[in-house]
Amino acid sequence: MAIKLGKNAYGKNAINLSKIIRHDDCHEFRQISVNVSLEGDFETAHTFGDNSRILPTDTQKNTVYALAKEYFTGSIEEFGIHLSKHFFSKNPQVSEVKIEIAEFCWKRMNFEGNPHTHSFVNGGNEKHTTIVQQNADGIYITSGIKDLLILKTTDSSFTNYIKDEYTTLKEADDRIFATECEASWEYSSDNLNFTEQYDQIRNLLLKTFADHKSLCVQQTLFEMGEKVLENYETVKEISLKMPNKHHILFNLEQFGIPNRNEIFIATDEPYGYITGTVIRD
Amino acid sequence: MAIKLGKNAYGKNAINLSKIIRHDDCHEFRQISVNVSLEGDFETAHTFGDNSRILPTDTQKNTVYALAKEYFTGSIEEFGIHLSKHFFSKNPQVSEVKIEIAEFCWKRMNFEGNPHTHSFVNGGNEKHTTIVQQNADGIYITSGIKDLLILKTTDSSFTNYIKDEYTTLKEADDRIFATECEASWEYSSDNLNFTEQYDQIRNLLLKTFADHKSLCVQQTLFEMGEKVLENYETVKEISLKMPNKHHILFNLEQFGIPNRNEIFIATDEPYGYITGTVIRD
Amino acid sequence: MAIKLGKNAYGKNAINLSKIIRHDDCHEFRQISVNVSLEGDFETAHTFGDNSRILPTDTQKNTVYALAKEYFTGSIEEFGIHLSKHFFSKNPQVSEVKIEIAEFCWKRMNFEGNPHTHSFVNGGNEKHTTIVQQNADGIYITSGIKDLLILKTTDSSFTNYIKDEYTTLKEADDRIFATECEASWEYSSDNLNFTEQYDQIRNLLLKTFADHKSLCVQQTLFEMGEKVLENYETVKEISLKMPNKHHILFNLEQFGIPNRNEIFIATDEPYGYITGTVIRD
Amino acid sequence: MAIKLGKNAYGKNAINLSKIIRHDDCHEFRQISVNVSLEGDFETAHTFGDNSRILPTDTQKNTVYALAKEYFTGSIEEFGIHLSKHFFSKNPQVSEVKIEIAEFCWKRMNFEGNPHTHSFVNGGNEKHTTIVQQNADGIYITSGIKDLLILKTTDSSFTNYIKDEYTTLKEADDRIFATECEASWEYSSDNLNFTEQYDQIRNLLLKTFADHKSLCVQQTLFEMGEKVLENYETVKEISLKMPNKHHILFNLEQFGIPNRNEIFIATDEPYGYITGTVIRD
Known part of the structure; x- marks a missing residue:
């Protein structure tokens, strides 16, 4: 009875990224934690240590920061979709991409009814979450709330x-x-x-x-x-x-x-x- | 050169207490964590295992719950003062009482401008704190905020x-x-x-x-x-x-x-x- | 298109139990954390609040402590099997029982080559784990290590x-x-x-x-x-x-x-x- | 009644450093967390934002890594003394240096009585600690154990x-x-x-x-x-x-x-x- 590789995946977790979005009259502040996970044709990495199909998790992390500049401008779902499409289209060895994003809750400070232009107080442990999954069948979005x-x-x-x-x-x-x-x-x-x-x-x-x-x-x-x-x-x-x-x-x-x-x-x-x-x- | 006992203290930490205050038209919900610490004439406990001057930490805990019914109705500082006075007046062997209280932040839910009568959402890690210290010289209140x-x-x-x-x-x-x-x-x-x-x-x-x-x-x-x-x-x-x-x-x-x-x-x-x-x- | 209940489960988590096993010449000390989870015919609890098929999680907890006296004497796998069989046999409304146990690592103290009879030092975060699952098809044991x-x-x-x-x-x-x-x-x-x-x-x-x-x-x-x-x-x-x-x-x-x-x-x-x-x- | 600066300090905490010490026949592995804290003549930083006497905490961190190469070869106490003397001698504006080090516990793996040359398992939460304090009066070492x-x-x-x-x-x-x-x-x-x-x-x-x-x-x-x-x-x-x-x-x-x-x-x-x-x- 032979022994072989079953289900497997790899990626980078806890990519902690913050962004200032600079409007004319105020700043927005966003903070997220991103996980990237890839499934695909990685059998020879397991069996022979062949890394020729491995996109390093360090590169995955760099990619998230690099794409955030242009594409993290609205919802975490849209940013997740951009990330997913990037990894899926550039890596033919990948059969499924999973992007998980959790957004921390920052609230604009408010003094006597006036929202402050650039100061924020943390809104607690509650996080808005999303999981974007992409494979040959399409792209799937599961969002939620945790904590x-x-x-x-x-x-x-x-x-x-x-x-x-x-x-x-x-x-x-x-x-x-x-x-x-x-x-x-x-x-x-x-x-x-x-x-x-x-x-x-x-x-x-x-x-x-x-x-x-x-x-x-x-x-x-x-x-x-x-x-x-x-x-x-x-x-x-x-x-x-x-x-x-x-x-x-x-x-x-x-x-x-x-x-x-x-x-x-x-x-x-x-x-x-x-x-x-x-x-x- | 003799060896002897220096500064020492004991008490109960992390007494987690919640209270519903029932008004006619709505409920208040309060949640606190209380630490009790006593200093005093406890040398024979250390040197002989003599517990005759030891008020057990379990009893300290019970006392906090028992007094909360009548005395935890307003600020944590006032409740701390009541607790401190109780332990100080009932225990002549105690030279200093320290009560530390941290209050968790619960916010009343609000739907379309209407505050809900009995539902709350946690307001994050931020806590209101107080330390009440009482000794022969008087009673001292140090309050603050943390996290x-x-x-x-x-x-x-x-x-x-x-x-x-x-x-x-x-x-x-x-x-x-x-x-x-x-x-x-x-x-x-x-x-x-x-x-x-x-x-x-x-x-x-x-x-x-x-x-x-x-x-x-x-x-x-x-x-x-x-x-x-x-x-x-x-x-x-x-x-x-x-x-x-x-x-x-x-x-x-x-x-x-x-x-x-x-x-x-x-x-x-x-x-x-x-x-x-x-x-x- | 009707809305209905899908997959669901309930139980008690983090039942923290310790046990002294008293041998003639020394004590053993064991510490575990147990999760109980039940699946089965609980639809009316969800749809009507009918609790007549609900074994309360508090009772699940009591059961774990009660059965530990006689049955937690060897491996966590054997104790898990006893717990599983108890819940499965007593509750016809249950289609699957899952018992998860994690055992903490306590090491006997040793002084100059002599193991101490009753003193222990914690061996770190590493835990031995098991999951026992029982349904109509049989009983399945998945053990492991974590942290x-x-x-x-x-x-x-x-x-x-x-x-x-x-x-x-x-x-x-x-x-x-x-x-x-x-x-x-x-x-x-x-x-x-x-x-x-x-x-x-x-x-x-x-x-x-x-x-x-x-x-x-x-x-x-x-x-x-x-x-x-x-x-x-x-x-x-x-x-x-x-x-x-x-x-x-x-x-x-x-x-x-x-x-x-x-x-x-x-x-x-x-x-x-x-x-x-x-x-x- | 004037308002003024009282006791104050600043520094870098949680400088997480690991080191491989390469012997001919085996490797040692050490992992520490270092806190640096400085007291001294920093009043104008507080009152005017004058940073001319401020050694940035980022530079403190770099210094710890740089000195670890040559000086972290034995006990954490000796490394702490080296760090303390460095900061104290190079910064005349500093009246007191405090270096805190906690060493994590890694145990060499052992198979059938043979210690492995380069593999280790974590020994739990227990840490060896030291605090080195230096001021005009001298240098003081307080060591200990925690967790x-x-x-x-x-x-x-x-x-x-x-x-x-x-x-x-x-x-x-x-x-x-x-x-x-x-x-x-x-x-x-x-x-x-x-x-x-x-x-x-x-x-x-x-x-x-x-x-x-x-x-x-x-x-x-x-x-x-x-x-x-x-x-x-x-x-x-x-x-x-x-x-x-x-x-x-x-x-x-x-x-x-x-x-x-x-x-x-x-x-x-x-x-x-x-x-x-x-x-x-």
């Missing part, structure tokens, strides 16, 4: 679940629902107003989370996905990951103090992890 | 510095100035509107950073401290730590592309680290 | 690669090869001496890395996988992830000092990322 | 502590004692065999921890410090930080299973934090 930490103080319950010999959890009519949400959705086209789509879908996800009367995390997750598919024909399917950031009621009663859902222990681990994809039939 | 990531795209230069045999840095008339600022200032009183003071001082620090024509990080640091002392008689002194989050110009010229301060490599390490205290004479 | 930071100072080169307009990398006849290796291999049986298999495969991976004359990372990756498949009939296939932890030659020549592969800048980002699976034909 | 994760499964108790209204902790005759120890000790000379001193003191700290019958963390901390001062006249004083990495007994009894100190929940937060300095009288 989005959201929380609601009510309209969340968890009751009527299975009880067995190891059950100690008490049913909760009213609990904190906190999650570090990650969502990613596949677009049906590579020619959209991606920035507008992102802003609207992000807002819809937040609003659905905020307004939902949640009977369990799964139900809220599905509702969030369903709303996006209902409202955006441009979205083929959406996946959500919703780790439960538990806030556990502290037992004040042992000290004779009532705790009417007021004081909680915030914990990181262990955590519930709920994932799901919402699709079109 | 405040700020950036300006211009009005920063660095020229006319020392050159020696190991100099390779080029003078910069116009560079990105980015820092993860940490500031802490000592108040002259334990009876202030701490929330208002904090909001105003934070805003002044940001505005000074944004508007300053910087010739070096040191100059901006001093200007930020000086402005706070000039405007707030309630502040005795202020310390600032300003690690330089370097954005390094990428060499596009090697590819025949001009880089007019547009494309940068964002790096974490190594980093310049500038610290200073601004005081009253 | 294994290894480095060789020579016998690694990188030459004869593609050059294009964005190439700046110089060919290297002799370079540092450092990687934070992650490997995972699927066993052909659920009835093996897993601890012995792991120790031997780990050693073979290290030895192959150490002795290989590397022409590129891909070649070393393939050689490591090939050796495992050649020597262990119990392994069906193996996947390796080898991020390149770059050590970049510092330009001492600019100061008139020769750098004969002696002084390097250690960098974390960006990093080359090479992955591959080695299979049987 | 040393150690644990004992018995010979640790905690009883007879204060009980109050918020006490819930049960007395423990036998508990796990785990800590991520940080120790730093000041040497009385800058002319010692620092590597030998470090290895011996590290071993003594571990052995004392392992063999101590602990009545509380404070007692073990003091014993560890006392033993170092008793055995090493070269050490003036020693400070220890011992955060308690709690392993909490899991309540198996609620499921009818006895837990004879076997199954624990490993937690990171909150954590007890015990610090102390042991001095000579």
Whole structure:
């Protein structure tokens, strides 16, 4: 029984790039992290150390900086498409290019209602993401959001679940629902107003989370996905990951103090992890 | 020459507490991390394992949760003062109590101009901090801000510095100035509107950073401290730590592309680290 | 076009468990982190908030602690199998159970050649991992190693690669090869001496890395996988992830000092990322 | 009341440097992270943006790499002294230089008793540290260890502590004692065999921890410090930080299973934090 190479890929990760876009009256500041990954005819590199088909990851990195000057002017999706097309067209040995971009969130400072022309404050861990994949069949765009930490103080319950010999959890009519949400959705086209789509879908996800009367995390997750598919024909399917950031009621009663859902222990681990994809039939 | 115990302390760190404050028309959500540290007559614990003067760190933790119900209703400074007074008055063996609190930043969600009654999005790594110290002489409040990531795209230069045999840095008339600022200032009183003071001082620090024509990080640091002392008689002194989050110009010229301060490599390490205290004479 | 639930799962992650195994003459200490994940008939939880088929993640966590007393006595693979069988047999609504376990590395202290009976020092970030998956077709064991930071100072080169307009990398006849290796291999049986298999495969991976004359990372990756498949009939296939932890030659020549592969800048980002699976034909 | 500059400093942090030392029969590999910090006459930089006395942090970084070629051949303490003397002697405006170095732990691979000539595996988070400080009065060396994760499964108790209204902790005759120890000790000379001193003191700290019958963390901390001062006249004083990495007994009894100190929940937060300095009288 022979031994051989199976699925493989290589590329450069964490290409950290920032750009100042200089307008007449103000500056824009953008910061992204880019991953490049290539699949293709690389078998002889593995079996013989033949690098003649290998575009070095260092060159991939240089290429990202070089193309950013002209092509990173709008959405990360459009920049990803430019990068993908560059690597795909110049490298016949490559069967699939994957470009992943995460954009950090910088907010323009604002003093007494006046936006500052060139100063910014970081907007937190939340990132806008995209994955652009290109192969012989075409080009595919999956965008999303990650590290989005959201929380609601009510309209969340968890009751009527299975009880067995190891059950100690008490049913909760009213609990904190906190999650570090990650969502990613596949677009049906590579020619959209991606920035507008992102802003609207992000807002819809937040609003659905905020307004939902949640009977369990799964139900809220599905509702969030369903709303996006209902409202955006441009979205083929959406996946959500919703780790439960538990806030556990502290037992004040042992000290004779009532705790009417007021004081909680915030914990990181262990955590519930709920994932799901919402699709079109 | 005898061997003996020198300076020592003990306590509980990272007491992670969250609280829902339930108003008629909306909820507030607060999340803090509390450290308790005690100094005092603990020599026999060290030398004989005598725990009779040791208030366990587990009990310190319980106390923080128990007191939060009644006393964590306003500023973290006021809650810190309550905690400090509790430990100091109940434990005669304690010569100094130190309470450190960091408050996480949660922002109320807002849809089409309407603030949501009970849903929040995390506001990033920035934290409001306080250190309350109490001993026989009194009680001292040092508040601040940490993990405040700020950036300006211009009005920063660095020229006319020392050159020696190991100099390779080029003078910069116009560079990105980015820092993860940490500031802490000592108040002259334990009876202030701490929330208002904090909001105003934070805003002044940001505005000074944004508007300053910087010739070096040191100059901006001093200007930020000086402005706070000039405007707030309630502040005795202020310390600032300003690690330089370097954005390094990428060499596009090697590819025949001009880089007019547009494309940068964002790096974490190594980093310049500038610290200073601004005081009253 | 209807909208419906696609692939989904839920469970508890980061169940951090430690165990003392008390022998007559010494103690063993084990520390693991367990993830439980369930797939199955959970559609009504998503669509109606019906929790009647939901085994709470809190109960999953309790179950792991409860079963550890009797069943976590040997390899993490055997404990994973016990956990998997428990959840699969007790929950008819579940179509697939996935148990992931990572074991931390604690080394017994040793003084002048004498192993200590009950004291340990942490052995670093390296972890032994396993994934046990059970469904109607059977039970599948994929074990591995992660966060294994290894480095060789020579016998690694990188030459004869593609050059294009964005190439700046110089060919290297002799370079540092450092990687934070992650490997995972699927066993052909659920009835093996897993601890012995792991120790031997780990050693073979290290030895192959150490002795290989590397022409590129891909070649070393393939050689490591090939050796495992050649020597262990119990392994069906193996996947390796080898991020390149770059050590970049510092330009001492600019100061008139020769750098004969002696002084390097250690960098974390960006990093080359090479992955591959080695299979049987 | 005038406003003026108080204490201040600046420098470069996280200068990550690796070195291959090439012997005839094998290679050594060393990896360090260096911080440089300068105090001195920098007032006009703060008040006027006058950089004429500022040695850029970029140049500090270059200097560390340049001097490593000739001077980083033995202990980190000796390299730190060389760096310190360089900056102090060349910069009359500097009143104090502080060099901090942390050395990462790489272990030579060993196969069947044979040490490999050029391959290494990372030895974990533990780091050997030193701080070299130089001013007009002389040069001072404080070395230590950090991120040393150690644990004992018995010979640790905690009883007879204060009980109050918020006490819930049960007395423990036998508990796990785990800590991520940080120790730093000041040497009385800058002319010692620092590597030998470090290895011996590290071993003594571990052995004392392992063999101590602990009545509380404070007692073990003091014993560890006392033993170092008793055995090493070269050490003036020693400070220890011992955060308690709690392993909490899991309540198996609620499921009818006895837990004879076997199954624990490993937690990171909150954590007890015990610090102390042991001095000579």
